[in-house]
Amino acid sequence: MSDRLAIFSVVCLLIAGCLTPVTQAQGLFGRSPAKATLLSQQTSIQPGQTFLLGVLVTPDDGWHTYWINPGESGLPTKIQWELPAGFNAGDIQWPTPHVFEMGGILGLGYEGPALLTVPITAPRQITDDSLTIKAQVSWLVCKEACIPGRASLSITLPVKDVTPKVDPANEALFKTTLTQLPKPLAADEQSVSIKDRKLTITLPTMALPHAVFHASDESLIELGSEQEVTVKGKVTTITVALSMYAPKTITQVRGVVVANPHDKPPKAYAVDAAVKP
Amino acid sequence: MSIKWIRNLASLAVLAIIASMTPATFAGVENGKTAPGFELKNSHGKTVSLSDYKDKYVVLEWINHQCPFVKKHYGPGNMQSLQKQYTEKGVVWLSICSSAPGKQGHLTANGWMQAAKDHKMASTAVLLDEDGKVGKMYGAKTTPHMFIIAPDGNLIYQGAIDSIKSPRSSDISSATNYVAEALDAHMAGKEVPNPITKPYGCGVKY
Numbered sequence: 228m229s230d231r232l233a234i235f236s237v238v239c240l241l242i243a244g245c246l247t248p249v250t251q252a253q254g255l256f257g258r259s260p261a262k263a264t265l266l267s268q269q270t271s272i273q274p275g276q277t278f279l280l281g282v283l284v285t286p287d288d289g290w291h292t293y294w295i296n297p298g299e300s301g302l303p304t305k306i307q308w309e310l311p312a313g314f315n316a317g318d319i320q321w322p323t324p325h326v327f328e329m330g331g332i333l334g335l336g337y338e339g340p341a342l343l344t345v346p347i348t349a350p351r352q353i354t355d356d357s358l359t360i361k362a363q364v365s366w367l368v369c370k371e372a373c374i375p376g377r378a379s380l381s382i383t384l385p386v387k388d389v390t391p392k393v394d395p396a397n398e399a400l401f402k403t404t405l406t407q408l409p410k411p412l413a414a415d416e417q418s419v420s421i422k423d424r425k426l427t428i429t430l431p432t433m434a435l436p437h438a439v440f441h442a443s444d445e446s447l448i449e450l451g452s453e454q455e456v457t458v459k460g461k462v463t464t465i466t467v468a469l470s471m472y473a474p475k476t477i478t479q480v481r482g483v484v485v486a487n488p489h490d491k492p493p494k495a496y497a498v499d500a501a502v503k504p
Numbered sequence: 505m506s507i508k509w510i511r512n513l514a515s516l517a518v519l520a521i522i523a524s525m526t527p528a529t530f531a532g533v534e535n536g537k538t539a540p541g542f543e544l545k546n547s548h549g550k551t552v553s554l555s556d557y558k559d560k561y562v563v564l565e566w567i568n569h570q571c572p573f574v575k576k577h578y579g580p581g582n583m584q585s586l587q588k589q590y591t592e593k594g595v596v597w598l599s600i601c602s603s604a605p606g607k608q609g610h611l612t613a614n615g616w617m618q619a620a621k622d623h624k625m626a627s628t629a630v631l632l633d634e635d636g637k638v639g640k641m642y643g644a645k646t647t648p649h650m651f652i653i654a655p656d657g658n659l660i661y662q663g664a665i666d667s668i669k670s671p672r673s674s675d676i677s678s679a680t681n682y683v684a685e686a687l688d689a690h691m692a693g694k695e696v697p698n699p700i701t702k703p704y705g706c707g708v709k710y
Contacts, residue, residue, distance in 0.1 A: 302670070302671070330708065331710050332645055367572075373573075373706040373707075472702040
Protein backbone atom coordinates (compact mmCIF):
# COMPACT_ATOMS: atom_id res chain seq x y z
CA MET A 228 0.00 0.00 0.00
CA SER A 229 1.39 3.42 -0.92
CA ASP A 230 1.68 6.03 1.83
CA ARG A 231 -0.93 8.19 0.13
CA LEU A 232 -3.39 5.29 -0.02
CA ALA A 233 -2.67 4.42 3.59
CA ILE A 234 -3.39 8.00 4.72
CA PHE A 235 -6.53 8.07 2.59
CA SER A 236 -7.74 4.82 4.21
CA VAL A 237 -7.11 6.14 7.71
CA VAL A 238 -8.98 9.37 6.94
CA CYS A 239 -11.90 7.32 5.55
CA LEU A 240 -11.98 5.23 8.70
CA LEU A 241 -11.94 8.37 10.84
CA ILE A 242 -14.75 9.97 8.86
CA ALA A 243 -16.79 6.75 8.99
CA GLY A 244 -16.23 6.77 12.74
CA CYS A 245 -17.62 10.31 13.03
CA LEU A 246 -20.70 9.49 10.98
CA THR A 247 -21.62 6.29 12.78
CA PRO A 248 -25.20 6.10 13.97
CA VAL A 249 -26.12 4.80 17.43
CA THR A 250 -26.48 1.27 16.16
CA GLN A 251 -22.93 1.20 14.80
CA ALA A 252 -20.66 -1.25 16.50
CA GLN A 253 -17.72 -0.01 18.49
CA GLY A 254 -14.69 -2.18 19.04
CA LEU A 255 -12.78 -1.72 22.28
CA PHE A 256 -9.94 -0.31 20.20
CA GLY A 257 -11.85 1.56 17.49
CA ARG A 258 -14.23 0.38 14.81
CA SER A 259 -15.20 -3.28 15.03
CA PRO A 260 -15.11 -5.45 11.88
CA ALA A 261 -18.71 -6.37 12.71
CA LYS A 262 -21.81 -4.27 13.19
CA ALA A 263 -25.00 -4.97 15.06
CA THR A 264 -28.53 -3.66 14.62
CA LEU A 265 -31.69 -4.30 16.62
CA LEU A 266 -34.74 -5.25 14.54
CA SER A 267 -38.35 -6.08 15.27
CA GLN A 268 -40.39 -8.65 13.39
CA GLN A 269 -43.53 -6.57 13.86
CA THR A 270 -44.40 -2.88 13.81
CA SER A 271 -46.14 -2.64 17.19
CA ILE A 272 -46.39 -4.22 20.63
CA GLN A 273 -49.66 -5.87 21.69
CA PRO A 274 -50.17 -6.13 25.49
CA GLY A 275 -49.93 -9.70 26.80
CA GLN A 276 -48.38 -11.04 23.59
CA THR A 277 -44.97 -12.47 22.73
CA PHE A 278 -43.10 -11.04 19.77
CA LEU A 279 -39.66 -11.40 18.25
CA LEU A 280 -36.79 -8.99 18.33
CA GLY A 281 -33.56 -9.84 16.56
CA VAL A 282 -29.99 -8.64 16.84
CA LEU A 283 -28.46 -8.77 13.39
CA VAL A 284 -24.70 -9.21 13.70
CA THR A 285 -22.92 -8.63 10.41
CA PRO A 286 -19.19 -9.29 10.24
CA ASP A 287 -17.02 -7.80 7.48
CA ASP A 288 -16.04 -10.17 4.68
CA GLY A 289 -13.78 -12.94 5.88
CA TRP A 290 -14.59 -12.35 9.56
CA HIS A 291 -16.82 -14.49 11.77
CA THR A 292 -18.72 -14.32 15.04
CA TYR A 293 -19.48 -17.19 17.41
CA TRP A 294 -22.24 -19.62 18.36
CA ILE A 295 -23.29 -20.28 22.00
CA ASN A 296 -20.46 -22.84 22.00
CA PRO A 297 -17.62 -21.02 20.26
CA GLY A 298 -15.47 -24.13 19.75
CA GLU A 299 -11.79 -24.25 20.64
CA SER A 300 -11.38 -20.48 20.97
CA GLY A 301 -13.55 -17.36 20.73
CA LEU A 302 -16.59 -16.15 22.65
CA PRO A 303 -20.32 -16.28 21.96
CA THR A 304 -22.21 -13.07 21.20
CA LYS A 305 -24.05 -11.83 24.31
CA ILE A 306 -27.21 -9.75 24.61
CA GLN A 307 -28.09 -7.94 27.82
CA TRP A 308 -31.63 -6.58 27.68
CA GLU A 309 -32.91 -3.43 29.35
CA LEU A 310 -36.66 -3.97 29.24
CA PRO A 311 -39.60 -1.81 30.33
CA ALA A 312 -41.33 -2.97 33.55
CA GLY A 313 -43.24 -6.25 33.21
CA PHE A 314 -41.46 -7.35 30.00
CA ASN A 315 -39.56 -10.63 29.77
CA ALA A 316 -36.90 -11.77 27.31
CA GLY A 317 -36.37 -15.42 26.40
CA ASP A 318 -33.14 -17.10 25.31
CA ILE A 319 -31.39 -16.43 22.01
CA GLN A 320 -32.66 -18.74 19.26
CA TRP A 321 -29.25 -19.52 17.76
CA PRO A 322 -29.10 -20.16 14.01
CA THR A 323 -27.32 -23.37 12.96
CA PRO A 324 -23.57 -22.76 13.31
CA HIS A 325 -20.85 -23.48 10.75
CA VAL A 326 -17.48 -25.01 11.58
CA PHE A 327 -14.47 -22.94 10.57
CA GLU A 328 -10.76 -23.50 10.96
CA MET A 329 -7.83 -21.15 11.51
CA GLY A 330 -4.34 -22.56 11.84
CA GLY A 331 -5.77 -25.89 12.94
CA ILE A 332 -7.99 -24.33 15.63
CA LEU A 333 -11.67 -25.04 15.08
CA GLY A 334 -14.52 -22.63 15.77
CA LEU A 335 -18.33 -22.67 15.59
CA GLY A 336 -20.28 -19.68 14.42
CA TYR A 337 -21.24 -17.49 11.54
CA GLU A 338 -19.18 -16.35 8.56
CA GLY A 339 -21.95 -14.06 7.35
CA PRO A 340 -24.77 -12.02 8.90
CA ALA A 341 -26.58 -13.83 11.73
CA LEU A 342 -29.94 -12.76 13.10
CA LEU A 343 -30.12 -13.74 16.76
CA THR A 344 -33.85 -13.79 17.48
CA VAL A 345 -35.21 -13.50 21.01
CA PRO A 346 -38.86 -13.84 22.10
CA ILE A 347 -40.03 -10.86 24.17
CA THR A 348 -43.21 -11.08 26.20
CA ALA A 349 -45.17 -7.93 26.95
CA PRO A 350 -47.24 -7.56 30.12
CA ARG A 351 -51.08 -7.46 29.91
CA GLN A 352 -51.25 -3.90 31.20
CA ILE A 353 -49.28 -1.21 29.37
CA THR A 354 -50.10 2.46 29.91
CA ASP A 355 -47.51 3.96 27.53
CA ASP A 356 -48.31 4.73 23.89
CA SER A 357 -44.87 3.61 22.84
CA LEU A 358 -41.96 1.85 24.49
CA THR A 359 -38.22 1.66 24.04
CA ILE A 360 -36.33 -1.59 24.45
CA LYS A 361 -32.58 -1.46 24.86
CA ALA A 362 -29.95 -4.13 24.36
CA GLN A 363 -26.27 -4.11 25.23
CA VAL A 364 -24.67 -6.44 22.71
CA SER A 365 -21.10 -7.70 22.91
CA TRP A 366 -19.30 -10.05 20.57
CA LEU A 367 -15.94 -11.32 19.49
CA VAL A 368 -15.22 -11.14 15.79
CA CYS A 369 -12.21 -12.98 14.37
CA LYS A 370 -10.41 -13.37 11.10
CA GLU A 371 -6.79 -14.07 11.77
CA ALA A 372 -7.02 -11.55 14.59
CA CYS A 373 -9.83 -11.38 17.14
CA ILE A 374 -11.45 -8.08 18.08
CA PRO A 375 -14.08 -7.68 20.81
CA GLY A 376 -16.91 -5.34 19.94
CA ARG A 377 -19.97 -3.96 21.66
CA ALA A 378 -22.95 -1.77 20.88
CA SER A 379 -25.77 -0.13 22.79
CA LEU A 380 -28.83 -0.71 20.66
CA SER A 381 -32.40 0.44 21.09
CA ILE A 382 -35.72 0.20 19.33
CA THR A 383 -38.95 2.12 19.95
CA LEU A 384 -42.29 0.57 19.06
CA PRO A 385 -45.86 1.87 19.44
CA VAL A 386 -48.19 -0.02 21.80
CA LYS A 387 -51.49 -1.01 20.12
CA ASP A 388 -54.10 -3.44 21.30
CA VAL A 389 -54.54 -4.97 17.85
CA THR A 390 -52.89 -7.92 16.11
CA PRO A 391 -49.51 -6.48 15.09
CA LYS A 392 -48.43 -6.19 11.46
CA VAL A 393 -45.27 -7.78 10.24
CA ASP A 394 -42.68 -5.12 9.43
CA PRO A 395 -42.21 -5.47 5.66
CA ALA A 396 -38.62 -4.20 5.93
CA ASN A 397 -37.62 -7.16 8.10
CA GLU A 398 -40.12 -9.77 6.95
CA ALA A 399 -37.87 -11.71 4.58
CA LEU A 400 -34.91 -11.75 6.97
CA PHE A 401 -36.97 -13.02 9.92
CA LYS A 402 -38.75 -15.57 7.74
CA THR A 403 -35.52 -17.00 6.33
CA THR A 404 -33.87 -17.05 9.74
CA LEU A 405 -36.81 -18.73 11.47
CA THR A 406 -37.28 -21.41 8.80
CA GLN A 407 -33.57 -22.25 9.01
CA LEU A 408 -33.43 -22.49 12.82
CA PRO A 409 -32.70 -25.96 14.19
CA LYS A 410 -36.06 -27.75 14.46
CA PRO A 411 -36.83 -28.72 18.07
CA LEU A 412 -37.13 -32.49 18.47
CA ALA A 413 -40.06 -33.95 20.40
CA ALA A 414 -39.37 -36.12 23.45
CA ASP A 415 -39.88 -39.33 21.45
CA GLU A 416 -37.63 -38.16 18.61
CA GLN A 417 -34.43 -37.99 20.69
CA SER A 418 -32.61 -39.74 23.48
CA VAL A 419 -29.21 -39.25 25.07
CA SER A 420 -27.07 -41.67 27.02
CA ILE A 421 -23.53 -41.65 28.40
CA LYS A 422 -21.40 -44.76 28.88
CA ASP A 423 -17.65 -44.99 29.52
CA ARG A 424 -17.29 -41.22 28.98
CA LYS A 425 -18.90 -41.55 25.56
CA LEU A 426 -22.01 -39.64 24.60
CA THR A 427 -24.62 -41.25 22.35
CA ILE A 428 -27.40 -39.27 20.71
CA THR A 429 -30.18 -41.39 19.23
CA LEU A 430 -32.70 -40.04 16.75
CA PRO A 431 -35.21 -42.89 16.34
CA THR A 432 -37.22 -41.38 13.50
CA MET A 433 -34.60 -40.09 11.06
CA ALA A 434 -31.93 -41.57 8.82
CA LEU A 435 -29.09 -39.04 8.82
CA PRO A 436 -25.89 -40.71 7.58
CA HIS A 437 -23.94 -37.43 7.39
CA ALA A 438 -25.06 -36.08 10.75
CA VAL A 439 -22.78 -34.07 13.02
CA PHE A 440 -23.65 -33.14 16.62
CA HIS A 441 -22.59 -29.88 18.25
CA ALA A 442 -23.19 -29.49 21.98
CA SER A 443 -24.37 -26.12 23.34
CA ASP A 444 -22.06 -26.60 26.33
CA GLU A 445 -18.55 -25.95 25.06
CA SER A 446 -17.01 -28.23 27.69
CA LEU A 447 -18.98 -31.35 26.68
CA ILE A 448 -17.26 -32.67 23.55
CA GLU A 449 -14.21 -31.60 21.62
CA LEU A 450 -14.98 -29.91 18.34
CA GLY A 451 -13.47 -31.95 15.52
CA SER A 452 -13.25 -35.19 17.49
CA GLU A 453 -14.43 -38.30 15.66
CA GLN A 454 -18.18 -38.84 15.63
CA GLU A 455 -19.35 -42.34 14.85
CA VAL A 456 -22.63 -42.24 12.96
CA THR A 457 -24.65 -45.37 12.36
CA VAL A 458 -27.97 -45.58 10.58
CA LYS A 459 -30.20 -48.62 10.93
CA GLY A 460 -33.46 -48.23 9.10
CA LYS A 461 -34.81 -44.91 10.36
CA VAL A 462 -32.70 -44.82 13.51
CA THR A 463 -29.58 -42.66 13.63
CA THR A 464 -27.09 -42.87 16.47
CA ILE A 465 -24.15 -40.54 16.94
CA THR A 466 -21.45 -41.53 19.40
CA VAL A 467 -18.68 -39.17 20.43
CA ALA A 468 -16.19 -39.15 23.30
CA LEU A 469 -16.72 -36.60 26.07
CA SER A 470 -13.96 -34.03 26.16
CA MET A 471 -11.46 -33.82 29.01
CA TYR A 472 -13.27 -30.66 30.10
CA ALA A 473 -16.68 -32.35 30.46
CA PRO A 474 -18.18 -32.27 33.97
CA LYS A 475 -18.22 -35.49 36.01
CA THR A 476 -21.99 -35.52 36.20
CA ILE A 477 -24.09 -34.66 33.17
CA THR A 478 -27.86 -34.71 33.52
CA GLN A 479 -29.08 -32.79 30.47
CA VAL A 480 -27.66 -32.46 26.97
CA ARG A 481 -28.50 -29.63 24.61
CA GLY A 482 -27.22 -28.98 21.12
CA VAL A 483 -27.87 -29.37 17.43
CA VAL A 484 -27.65 -32.26 15.03
CA VAL A 485 -26.72 -30.92 11.61
CA ALA A 486 -28.11 -33.31 9.00
CA ASN A 487 -25.38 -32.64 6.45
CA PRO A 488 -22.95 -29.75 6.98
CA HIS A 489 -22.39 -29.49 3.21
CA ASP A 490 -25.98 -28.56 2.47
CA LYS A 491 -26.63 -24.86 1.99
CA PRO A 492 -28.38 -24.05 4.21
CA PRO A 493 -27.97 -27.21 6.30
CA LYS A 494 -31.01 -28.77 7.97
CA ALA A 495 -30.59 -29.05 11.70
CA TYR A 496 -32.44 -30.44 14.70
CA ALA A 497 -32.32 -29.10 18.24
CA VAL A 498 -31.51 -31.72 20.86
CA ASP A 499 -32.63 -31.11 24.45
CA ALA A 500 -32.86 -34.29 26.47
CA ALA A 501 -32.21 -35.65 29.94
CA VAL A 502 -29.41 -38.20 30.05
CA LYS A 503 -30.85 -41.71 30.40
CA PRO A 504 -29.55 -43.44 33.49
CA MET B 505 -9.79 -29.80 0.98
CA SER B 506 -10.39 -28.11 4.31
CA ILE B 507 -9.95 -29.58 7.75
CA LYS B 508 -13.53 -28.90 8.68
CA TRP B 509 -14.66 -31.00 5.75
CA ILE B 510 -12.38 -33.77 6.90
CA ARG B 511 -13.47 -33.49 10.50
CA ASN B 512 -17.11 -33.52 9.67
CA LEU B 513 -17.02 -36.81 7.84
CA ALA B 514 -19.26 -39.30 9.45
CA SER B 515 -17.63 -42.48 8.24
CA LEU B 516 -14.96 -43.72 10.61
CA ALA B 517 -13.24 -45.77 7.94
CA VAL B 518 -12.80 -42.77 5.67
CA LEU B 519 -11.74 -40.67 8.65
CA ALA B 520 -9.00 -43.07 9.59
CA ILE B 521 -7.49 -42.82 6.10
CA ILE B 522 -7.81 -39.06 5.85
CA ALA B 523 -6.71 -38.27 9.43
CA SER B 524 -3.09 -38.81 8.45
CA MET B 525 -3.45 -35.93 5.97
CA THR B 526 -4.67 -33.45 8.59
CA PRO B 527 -1.86 -30.89 8.90
CA ALA B 528 -2.39 -29.78 12.49
CA THR B 529 -2.16 -32.53 15.05
CA PHE B 530 -2.54 -31.68 18.67
CA ALA B 531 -1.05 -34.35 20.87
CA GLY B 532 -2.14 -32.83 24.18
CA VAL B 533 -0.91 -33.67 27.64
CA GLU B 534 -2.47 -35.45 30.59
CA ASN B 535 -2.55 -34.31 34.20
CA GLY B 536 -0.67 -36.59 36.58
CA LYS B 537 1.71 -37.69 33.83
CA THR B 538 5.24 -36.51 33.09
CA ALA B 539 5.12 -33.28 31.10
CA PRO B 540 6.86 -33.84 27.75
CA GLY B 541 10.32 -32.30 27.45
CA PHE B 542 11.23 -29.64 24.91
CA GLU B 543 13.97 -27.31 23.81
CA LEU B 544 13.28 -23.81 22.54
CA LYS B 545 15.29 -20.64 21.94
CA ASN B 546 14.60 -17.78 24.32
CA SER B 547 14.47 -14.10 23.36
CA HIS B 548 18.23 -13.85 24.01
CA GLY B 549 18.90 -16.57 21.45
CA LYS B 550 19.86 -19.10 24.12
CA THR B 551 18.46 -22.63 24.00
CA VAL B 552 16.30 -23.45 27.01
CA SER B 553 15.29 -26.98 27.91
CA LEU B 554 12.48 -28.00 30.22
CA SER B 555 14.99 -30.35 31.87
CA ASP B 556 16.99 -27.26 32.99
CA TYR B 557 14.25 -26.73 35.57
CA LYS B 558 14.15 -30.13 37.20
CA ASP B 559 12.76 -30.09 40.76
CA LYS B 560 11.02 -26.77 40.25
CA TYR B 561 7.48 -25.67 39.57
CA VAL B 562 7.22 -24.59 35.92
CA VAL B 563 4.37 -22.49 34.54
CA LEU B 564 3.89 -22.45 30.76
CA GLU B 565 1.94 -19.46 29.45
CA TRP B 566 0.93 -19.25 25.77
CA ILE B 567 1.14 -15.65 24.66
CA ASN B 568 0.33 -13.27 21.79
CA HIS B 569 0.48 -9.61 22.81
CA GLN B 570 -1.96 -8.57 20.07
CA CYS B 571 -4.72 -10.87 21.31
CA PRO B 572 -7.40 -8.98 23.30
CA PHE B 573 -7.57 -11.75 25.93
CA VAL B 574 -3.83 -11.39 26.53
CA LYS B 575 -4.25 -7.60 26.63
CA LYS B 576 -7.00 -8.12 29.22
CA HIS B 577 -4.44 -9.58 31.62
CA TYR B 578 -1.37 -7.53 30.64
CA GLY B 579 -3.13 -4.13 30.37
CA PRO B 580 -3.82 -3.79 34.11
CA GLY B 581 -0.65 -5.73 35.03
CA ASN B 582 -2.41 -8.88 36.23
CA MET B 583 -0.23 -11.38 34.35
CA GLN B 584 2.98 -9.54 35.25
CA SER B 585 2.09 -9.49 38.96
CA LEU B 586 1.41 -13.25 38.88
CA GLN B 587 4.76 -13.76 37.16
CA LYS B 588 6.50 -11.64 39.79
CA GLN B 589 4.67 -13.17 42.75
CA TYR B 590 5.46 -16.77 41.79
CA THR B 591 8.96 -16.37 40.35
CA GLU B 592 9.86 -14.78 43.72
CA LYS B 593 8.73 -18.07 45.26
CA GLY B 594 11.10 -20.01 43.01
CA VAL B 595 8.59 -20.87 40.28
CA VAL B 596 9.93 -20.89 36.71
CA TRP B 597 7.55 -19.01 34.43
CA LEU B 598 8.00 -19.58 30.70
CA SER B 599 5.98 -17.40 28.30
CA ILE B 600 5.79 -19.25 24.99
CA CYS B 601 4.85 -17.70 21.64
CA SER B 602 3.73 -20.19 18.99
CA SER B 603 2.65 -17.58 16.42
CA ALA B 604 4.12 -18.60 13.05
CA PRO B 605 6.28 -16.03 11.20
CA GLY B 606 3.93 -13.58 9.46
CA LYS B 607 1.04 -14.42 11.78
CA GLN B 608 -0.38 -12.20 14.51
CA GLY B 609 1.74 -11.99 17.64
CA HIS B 610 4.93 -13.27 16.01
CA LEU B 611 8.09 -11.41 16.94
CA THR B 612 11.77 -12.05 16.35
CA ALA B 613 14.01 -12.70 19.35
CA ASN B 614 14.96 -9.00 19.38
CA GLY B 615 11.32 -8.03 19.09
CA TRP B 616 10.53 -10.16 22.12
CA MET B 617 13.35 -8.60 24.16
CA GLN B 618 11.77 -5.21 23.49
CA ALA B 619 8.19 -6.47 24.08
CA ALA B 620 9.19 -8.02 27.40
CA LYS B 621 10.52 -4.60 28.47
CA ASP B 622 7.55 -2.67 27.08
CA HIS B 623 5.05 -4.93 28.82
CA LYS B 624 7.17 -5.16 32.00
CA MET B 625 6.99 -8.93 31.77
CA ALA B 626 8.40 -10.72 34.80
CA SER B 627 8.52 -14.25 33.39
CA THR B 628 11.71 -16.29 33.72
CA ALA B 629 12.01 -16.40 29.92
CA VAL B 630 10.12 -15.78 26.70
CA LEU B 631 10.44 -18.81 24.40
CA LEU B 632 9.95 -18.79 20.63
CA ASP B 633 8.04 -21.74 19.18
CA GLU B 634 7.81 -20.52 15.59
CA ASP B 635 7.06 -23.93 14.07
CA GLY B 636 4.41 -24.56 16.74
CA LYS B 637 5.82 -27.99 17.64
CA VAL B 638 5.78 -27.45 21.40
CA GLY B 639 2.38 -25.74 21.29
CA LYS B 640 0.86 -28.65 19.41
CA MET B 641 2.61 -31.20 21.62
CA TYR B 642 0.99 -29.60 24.69
CA GLY B 643 -2.30 -29.03 22.86
CA ALA B 644 -2.15 -25.26 23.35
CA LYS B 645 -5.27 -23.88 21.67
CA THR B 646 -5.68 -20.33 22.93
CA THR B 647 -3.80 -17.31 24.20
CA PRO B 648 -3.63 -17.39 27.08
CA HIS B 649 -3.50 -21.17 27.72
CA MET B 650 -1.78 -22.19 30.96
CA PHE B 651 0.03 -25.35 32.08
CA ILE B 652 1.68 -26.08 35.44
CA ILE B 653 4.37 -28.71 35.98
CA ALA B 654 5.15 -29.80 39.57
CA PRO B 655 8.72 -30.32 40.85
CA ASP B 656 8.36 -34.08 40.21
CA GLY B 657 7.85 -33.32 36.51
CA ASN B 658 4.17 -34.18 36.46
CA LEU B 659 1.54 -31.92 34.99
CA ILE B 660 -0.84 -30.61 37.67
CA TYR B 661 -2.88 -27.99 35.82
CA GLN B 662 -3.94 -27.18 32.28
CA GLY B 663 -6.50 -24.69 31.10
CA ALA B 664 -7.70 -21.13 31.43
CA ILE B 665 -5.98 -18.33 33.28
CA ASP B 666 -9.15 -17.63 35.26
CA SER B 667 -12.84 -18.40 35.59
CA ILE B 668 -14.47 -15.52 33.66
CA LYS B 669 -14.40 -15.93 29.89
CA SER B 670 -14.33 -12.34 28.70
CA PRO B 671 -11.97 -9.81 27.13
CA ARG B 672 -12.69 -7.23 29.88
CA SER B 673 -10.02 -6.42 32.46
CA SER B 674 -12.78 -5.32 34.85
CA ASP B 675 -13.78 -8.99 35.24
CA ILE B 676 -10.39 -10.05 36.66
CA SER B 677 -11.11 -9.05 40.26
CA SER B 678 -14.25 -11.16 40.49
CA ALA B 679 -12.72 -14.22 38.77
CA THR B 680 -10.96 -17.19 40.36
CA ASN B 681 -7.39 -17.30 39.06
CA TYR B 682 -6.86 -21.00 38.35
CA VAL B 683 -3.06 -20.74 38.09
CA ALA B 684 -2.67 -19.09 41.49
CA GLU B 685 -5.23 -21.47 42.96
CA ALA B 686 -3.40 -24.55 41.63
CA LEU B 687 0.08 -23.36 42.66
CA ASP B 688 -1.06 -22.31 46.14
CA ALA B 689 -2.90 -25.58 46.72
CA HIS B 690 -0.09 -27.81 45.48
CA MET B 691 2.58 -25.90 47.40
CA ALA B 692 0.49 -26.36 50.56
CA GLY B 693 0.29 -30.10 49.91
CA LYS B 694 -3.38 -29.91 49.04
CA GLU B 695 -5.30 -31.23 46.08
CA VAL B 696 -5.61 -28.83 43.14
CA PRO B 697 -9.31 -27.82 43.20
CA ASN B 698 -9.69 -27.25 39.43
CA PRO B 699 -6.91 -29.23 37.72
CA ILE B 700 -8.42 -28.99 34.24
CA THR B 701 -10.50 -26.18 32.76
CA LYS B 702 -11.35 -25.20 29.20
CA PRO B 703 -9.08 -22.35 28.13
CA TYR B 704 -10.54 -19.23 26.61
CA GLY B 705 -9.03 -16.64 24.30
CA CYS B 706 -7.87 -16.17 20.74
CA GLY B 707 -6.81 -19.23 18.80
CA VAL B 708 -3.03 -19.75 18.78
CA LYS B 709 -1.76 -18.40 15.43
CA TYR B 710 0.01 -21.54 14.19
